[in-house]
Amino acid sequence: MGTPEHSTTGDTAGNGTGPVGGLGRACHPGPVVAVTALAAALAVIAGRGTGGCVLVGAAVMTGQLSVGWCNDAFDAGRDTASGRRGKPVADGVIAVTQVWAAAYTALALCVPLSLFCGLWAGAVHLAAVGAGWAYNVRLKATRWSWVPYALAFAALPAFVALGLPGRPWPAWWVVGAGALLGIGAHLGDVLPDIRGDLATGVRGWPQRLGPDRARLLLPVPLVIASALLALGPAGPPGGREVVALSVVFLVAVTGTVLGRRRERLAFATAIVVAAVDVILLLDGIGIGAGPR
Numbered sequence: 001m002g003t004p005e006h007s008t009t010g011d012t013a014g015n016g017t018g019p020v021g022g023l024g025r026a027c028h029p030g031p032v033v034a035v036t037a038l039a040a041a042l043a044v045i046a047g048r049g050t051g052g053c054v055l056v057g058a059a060v061m062t063g064q065l066s067v068g069w070c071n072d073a074f075d076a077g078r079d080t081a082s083g084r085r086g087k088p089v090a091d092g093v094i095a096v097t098q099v100w101a102a103a104y105t106a107l108a109l110c111v112p113l114s115l116f117c118g119l120w121a122g123a124v125h126l127a128a129v130g131a132g133w134a135y136n137v138r139l140k141a142t143r144w145s146w147v148p149y150a151l152a153f154a155a156l157p158a159f160v161a162l163g164l165p166g167r168p169w170p171a172w173w174v175v176g177a178g179a180l181l182g183i184g185a186h187l188g189d190v191l192p193d194i195r196g197d198l199a200t201g202v203r204g205w206p207q208r209l210g211p212d213r214a215r216l217l218l219p220v221p222l223v224i225a226s227a228l229l230a231l232g233p234a235g236p237p238g239g240r241e242v243v244a245l246s247v248v249f250l251v252a253v254t255g256t257v258l259g260r261r262r263e264r265l266a267f268a269t270a271i272v273v274a275a276v277d278v279i280l281l282l283d284g285i286g287i288g289a290g291p292r
Helices: 010-015 019-026 029-046 050-081 096-116 119-137 146-162 172-199 205-209 211-217 219-231 239-258 263-283
Strands: none
Touching: 019 050, 019 096, 029 050, 029 146, 050 096, 050 119, 050 146, 096 119, 119 146, 146 172, 172 205, 172 211, 172 219, 172 263, 205 211, 211 219, 219 239, 219 263, 239 263
């Protein structure tokens, strides 16, 4: 892919990791674990059997692994040129060809695992994985960088629901909240690194906004997602929904105000809001929009 390779010997001994450890770091393990766990939880709540839940988890995990490894492999040249540390390829822990091989292997496994969940469900999930690859190789540095995140997060509940008997589509408010969570995840993921990204020529949507505007905007899609999840189901909101919305609003305002001095704090409060949204999502996965 035109990115430089590095020896997997000399530096490897110095930092105490080998190719396996390098691959573990290069896959972006945090998002892999978080998204896989969310998908598995959605499958359980939706009533998928044990086999179905395992298939959903395996499909999502391999898809996430492929996207994470693709990201590090594609960025290897820029990471090396900018002297960015903490990246296994740039640190010389593992060769970029090994990361590409891992990405393609995970993608190859993801295809049948996704389709085993059902033809339509598999198609939706593979489209989401494709959006992740498109983000890595093209859209990350454009004003449309938010689109793959929105599509991928919106597809997750659809992937789970379409694998059920009758292939029901999830309620509109679940899909909409998923898309908004994806946009919030994009802003939160990029916010701490915006200045470094600009220095290396990455000009996605958050980078074009700049750190101050991105910080102010960060809670907005998450709060709207909370409102959709709390108010979307039929009937008046219950006490849990009212409490959740109150917590989300207070945390979001706190993060926006205090995050002016500490961007990591803005990101941390966004994580709290996102966690409340996930709880609401799991509580109201509502394959349909029935009564509360």
